[in-house]
Amino acid sequence: MEAVSVDDVSEAARKGSLETRRKSAIKGAVFSEFVDMFDIYLPVIILAPIQTYFLPRSVSGGYQVILESLVFITTLLGRPLGALVFGRIADRVGRRAASIASVSGFAVATFLIALIPGYETIGIASYWILVLLRFIDGVFLGGGYTGALPLAIEYSRKDQRGLVGGLILAGFPAAYVAINLLAMIMFAVFPMNGPDSPYAQWGWRIPFLLGSVMATLLAVYYVRNVSESQVWQGKTSGKPQNTSEDRLVTGQARRNLLQVLLMMTGFWLTQNIVGLFLPTGVLLKRLHLTPLQMTATLMMAYSVLCFGYVGAGILGQRFGRRKMLSIIGALTSTAGAGLLYFLIGAADVAQSSIVLVVCALALVVSSAWAVIVTYINERFSTGIRATGFGIGYSLSVIIPSFYAFYMNWLGTFMPSQYTPVALLCIGGVIACIGALLGPETKDVDL
Known part of the structure; x- marks a missing residue:
């Protein structure tokens, strides 16, 4: 029998330990994406029927719409600031520390939202506390x-980074489906008939409390199970001479950031058309689907996306992320625009056909995001990776957020009902150009 040396045993133990840390980091990132998107959709879905609970009953319809939208917009405005602050923490102190701090923070904030009294109790302060x-x-x-995702990508093996990116992003559609199912249960259990109804008084608080509990469990998971990134520990002291944001706006890093921002501006624009405008502007208004039909259609599309993201991540790993992103941008401007054009012009179409077209449109336009997570992390060096990823991912959402104004402007040159098709084409072209301006990254060493 061949003898087994102590060195062989130690090496096997080391590899086993590394594999355990790798799996823990990836699981943490997937759960983090799920909890994050669950929290993002809470006010959009759970609070939508009872926004008047926080507002005076005499508020006008138009003014009420503006005030209700501000609740969602302020969340988006906070994200770039959070990416900058926690990106610096992740690059200077560690990815794990940034993850624990950020998750703990939104666990507390979400819990406090569940405790807000209504307008009848504290007046308009109720609304402003919510905002x-x-x-x-x-x-x-x-x-x-800025913490969880770079940590998982840095722990991933080079040949599996694409798959990991797809698995992480699958948490997004999974969260959308989960919160819609939860909302249906809440709506069925608690009557909704005005600001004095059981749902308005306390039923809506349960999903927020659940979101806070999930975030708390995620923070505990990172404390107990996730180790700091070995890539970060090995290539930075944690105390660079310049701050990460200083080095991000100089030299090659600045060019990398500008390329990422250009590409992401295009992808955010296309995503806003499909994710925000399509449900209300096409499915509800033009195709006259009922809210229940629209929800069922979108849940089917997001369920398909769960698998689509994983597949797109694998394809990006095999054929190249730059190639994959540029092809998706081009397909969005052609096939995606054609599918949206069909939906806008459709009349007396069976809902089954609408579901198929919406699923196809979601796959064409949204599959890029499974590749984006891995790609942006690969575009920046270790000392600025978290900040570069956070800013490149979050700051680029600002310009596309005004898509409604762009459609209004385009309406002076073309039929207004087809302006979202034009914007989808423009966004796809911008994304394609942005991707082509960058290098291939699938074989880079982190």
Whole structure:
């Protein structure tokens, strides 16, 4: 029998330990994405039927719409700030520390939202407390990207980084489906008939409490199970001479950031058309689907996306992320635009056909995001990776957020109902150009 040396045993133990840390980091990132997106959709879905609970009953319809939208917008505005603050923490102190701090922060903020009294109790302060807490929530949510995701990518083997990116992003559609199912249960259990109904008084608080509990469990998971990134520990002292954001805006890093921002501006624009405008502007208004039909259609599309993201991540690993992103941008401007054009012009179409077209449109336009997570992390060196990823991912959402204004402007040159098709084409072209301006990254060493 061949003798086994002590060195062989030690090497096997070391590899086993590394594999355990790798799996823990990846599981943490997937769960982090799920909890993050669950929290993002809470006000959009759970609070939508009872926004008047926080507002005076005499508020006008138009003014009410503006105030309701501000609750969601402030969350988005907080994300770039969170990416900058926690990106610096992740690059200087560690990815694990940034993850724990950010997750703990939005666990507390979400819990406090569940405790807010209504307008009848504290007046308009109820609404402004909600807006403030959602902004704080957005800051911590933006910080979540800068720790958990780079940590998981840095722990991944080079030949599996594409798959890992796809698995992480699958948490996004999974969260959308989960919160819609939860909302249906809440709506069925608690009657909704005005600001004095059981749902308005306390039923809506349960999903927020659940979101806080999940975030708390995630923070505990990182404390107990996830180790700091060995890539970060090995290539930076944690105390660089310049701050990460200083080095991000100089030299090659600045060019990398500008390329990522250009590409992401295009992808955010296309995603806003499909994710925000399509449900209300096409499915509800033009195709006259009922809210229940629209929800069922979108849940089917997001369920398909769970698998689509994993597949797109694998394809990006095999054929190249730059190639994959540029092809998706081009397909969005052609096939995606054609599918949206069909939906806008459709009349008396069976809902089954609408579901198939919406699923196809979601796959064409949204599959890029499974590749984006890995790609952006590969575009920046270790000392600025978290900040570069956070800013490149979150700051680029600002310009595309005004898509409604762009459609209004385009309406002076073309039929207004087809302006979202034009924007989808423009966004796809911008994304394609942005991807082509960058290098291939699938074989880079982190």
